[in-house]
Amino acid sequence: MEKSFRSGFIAIVGRPNVGKSTLLNRILGQKIAITSNKPQTTRNRILGIHNLPSAQVLFLDTPGIHKAKGRLNRYMVEQALGACKDVDAVFFLVEAGDSVGGGDEFILKTLSAGKAPVVLVINKIDTVEKSCLLAQIDAYSKLFDFRAIVPVSAIKGQGVDDLVKEALSLLPEGPRYYSEDMVTDLPERFIAAEMIREKVFRRTRQEIPYGVGVQVENFEEKPEKNLVVIQAAILVPREGHKGILLGKQGGAIREIGIDARGEIERFLGCRVFLELFVKVKKDWTESERLIRELGYE
Template sequence: MPDTPFRSGFVSIIGRPNVGKSTLLNRILGEKIVITSDKPQTTRNRIQGIHNPAGAQIVFIDTPGIHRATSRLNKYMVEVALSSVKEVDLVLFLAEAQRDPGEQEREIIDVLAEATVPVWLVLNKIDLAPQEDVLTRIDAYRKLFPFREVVPVSAETGFGVEGLVELVKNQLPEGPVYFPDDILTDLPERFIVAEIIREKVFRLTRDEIPYATAVEVDSFKERPDGSLVSIAATITVERDSQKGIVIGKKGAMLRRIGTEARLEIERFLAAKVFLELFVRVRKDWSENPSMLRDLGYE
């Protein structure tokens, strides 16, 4: 019998904010490379996760949630998500099993109508919805778009995720190995470190703070023997009042952010970490094109 052909390709995960795209990617990879929180618009950049099942390489692309954008930053995020539909072999439209298709979902489906590659509906959070409701939702979505496949999953528990990956693998064309098989992402360590710090700000501060926060790694120095990594990073906010909240009374909040971030960075780097955090104000940076570029939002 002839050898089974090696399959490879790129798969975009799109959906509205906070639907579980990053949780799904982390579950597929078996490792956390994308930050998550219960707040929408956590993911801001296109993030590639590399999965290597037997006989294949699947490059999953996690995208920012598609929403009605107002600020320059949010418009950038939506453009990143929409552009990914044009550059892949397959699109996974992630929606919630316990939620009827609403205006946001319909707007995304309007965009998907222009896709030239197969589009699958992946119904997430299947563990939170009665089976009869799920069947009704599937019918409602099928009336809006001719999805090639409908796959129910729970990114949180892992239900159905292995089956989804196997289906995706079989859909991909024959192709080369795009990345070494021992890496999970093409992102530099500095990027992931900055994202870990931003996640802790998201989780620990008040609601208004996360959307006004950006993080830059100023220095990343590793001892020759790998025993310690020294990192300095700056948290940027838009107003003095936000700076006060991030620092907290007598620096308590900043210390807590730093401690939780350091512990997760140590797990990620498999090394001891010395982390130093600074906070600065750049007024209305999320509306300023040059500041957006400086902070990595091209």
């Protein structure tokens, strides 16, 4: 008898910086979601397609749920909460060793209003003692009726196979929604823009990363040369940020470009010519038009 095929959507939610994007990349075995040690790195809902012989698991990586100030941040939280609707299951991610906070209680209250089963995923277990982990499991178990609790280390891969098995047990029988060679439905130019933004996050400090957006102005494929030519503008809300991003004699933006080009080449599987500019767009994070133009919709 032929084994039935399963498919469905699983939302990955949690507070900022708990490792949601790292977990998605680990499950897929390929980087599609950008990461950094700064909160609010992910701004958009990102679909990751995990193809297996008997199943297709569609993961929705979401921005960290936080107390939102400003139009862009409100958009990010709306994306995260919206992802919990009409999914087959939710992975609620928390960081090992963290006590239950107001943000977690708000997320759990939101999830309790839905019908999807919720799996508590405790990430970064490689950073805590077992006794601390057991106490955390006990504390969360008293707050919510989780379908399962799965401790993992997304960065090291511990427990991730068990988590995927749990995902498969929650999916209904269904069709293959996307072809087997797809890992996301996002356009390549959007992912290229995100990879550039990641390098800005990793190479700048204080408030600068949070006001940065990346707009790909040209994305030209030249298959005869195994080359993609990309011109992209890094948007900043203040004039003072421009000089910091450019650096002395253009050194900072040159380093950002070198790092980003390597990442994009690995993703696209071809050579990349990358040209970066810095543009001042005053208070762009409050502009509905610019937020939309940058792909946050």
